Amino acid sequence: MVDAANFDVTAKGGALAAAAAGRFDALPVYKPEIECASREEIRAVQLAKLKETVAYAYERVPYYREKMDEMGVAPADIQTLDDVCRLPFTDKAVLRDTFPFGLFAVPMNEIRELHSSSGTTGKPVVVGYTEDDMDMWSECIARLVQMAGVVPGDVAQMAFGYGMFTGGFGLHYGLQRLGCAMIPAGSGNTERHIQMIEDYGTTVLVATPSYAMHICEVGEAMGYDWGASPLRVGLFGGEPCPPGLKAEIERRMHIVCTDNYGLTEVMGPGVSGECLAERFQQHIAEDHFLWEVVDPVTGEPVGEGEVGELVLTPLGKQGIPVLRYRTHDLTAVHTEPCACGRTLARMDKVRSRSDDMLIIRGTNVFPSQIEDVLTGIEEVTPHYHIIVRTKGGMDELVVETELRPEAFSDSFESMDALRARIVEKLKSTLLVAPTVRLVEPGGIERAVGKAKHVDDQRVK
Ligand SMILES: [Zn+2]
DSSP: OOOEEEEEEESSSHHHHHTTTTTTTOOOOHHHHHOOOHHHHHHHHHHHHHHHHHHHOOOOOOOHHHHHHHOOOOOOGGOOOGGGSSSOOOHHHHHHHHHTTTTTTOOOEEHHHHHHEEOOSSSSSSSEHHHHHHHHHHHHHHHHHHTTTTOOTTTEEEOOOOTTTTTHHHHHHHHHHHOOOOOOOOSSSSHHHHHHHHHHHHHEEOOOHHHHHHHHHHHHTTTTTTGGOOOOOOEEEESSSOOOHHHHHHHTTOOOOEEEOOOOOOTTEEEEEEEESSSSSSEEOOEEEEEEOOTTTOOOOOOOTEEEEEEEEEOOOOSHHHHHSEEEEOEEEOOOOTTTTTOOEEEOOOOOOOOOSSEEEEEOOOOHHHHHHHHHHEEEEHHHHHHEETTTTTEEEEEEEEEEGGGSSSSSSHHHHHHHHHHHHHHHHHOOOOOOEEEOTTOSOSSSSSSSEEEOOOOO
């Protein structure tokens, strides 16, 4: 069914075309009364919900009551949004130390679903959702997928794994809430994914960006014509999406792609999402999340628009109320109105975490800096791998980058000249000289789930 009013967004590539033409009024908004409210209205909703949330956490979660008593702050002391800084921070360690249900504010018979983080480094973090929490979660996702150009009636294929990971079910519920038909394909079996897109007329693909790239390449190798495919929108999550990779997927699959941000500890996906007007930022669901940006070392707030660590307080969450969760993600938040018509604040896409900074021979290096340099070199693909190891008592940074088929040559001189040029570019950005290895086309392993780009082999 194609509605004349949004014909352009339901035609293949139409959302991108409408966005490119600046016709954002052609794109519907799920809940305009909050997404397009005035800043004063948004802040009033946040303050009312913050007061309730703090009182609820104090009453029901012994950890927060003890912590607040220790700090000499009572729920009644929260009179303005700025008072949030009087409350204790919550770190991942608190969630792990209270494993499994220590921060739960309701008995298990009020919980409808449990999810957890993967727990690759120690105990997992377990979170529980009440019926109201599930409702709020679905709505947050419905908003962000609509923001990305998805409309009711779309057919959405899930290439995230389901299971305990919040991404699969989160997107599943939210897309259904908007009125889409879900195909719960799950991760893996790439050729079957492509067959299903063709057979079932899939218009929306949910995947990690690295897996979407893999699906794209497998389809091309099978001779599948992405330009003639029904697929129109890619919804990415589960890992940061490098702009170069996104642009490449859009070009080769003929789709428009957006990514969203979230984390299990505060809800899962749905905290913020990208609109089609501002491709490098994401609107925060501010009626459900109070954001702060702080200095990662001192914990003090930084000025508006300045980069710092994102701290989130979910508002009105019942299963686990979390106060001031330290995400370790570095970003800046902006509150000027957006061309899409939304007034919700926008955060810069998270490209780095305060804890994935690598210290190499005393210099701070973020993997996202390496990614940005490689994106600017036309002979290489978006696939790369970083190895840090100790060689002769010194740190060595090794960057493996994959050649495009057209750049691959058996001339040693031309390959060596390219390698030297990449070393020079990386060195001038990072201030550390890396060892660069050129890998033949297809030589860097493709991820089916989240891509792992860094292997730090140094002994801690
Ligand atoms: Zn916007």
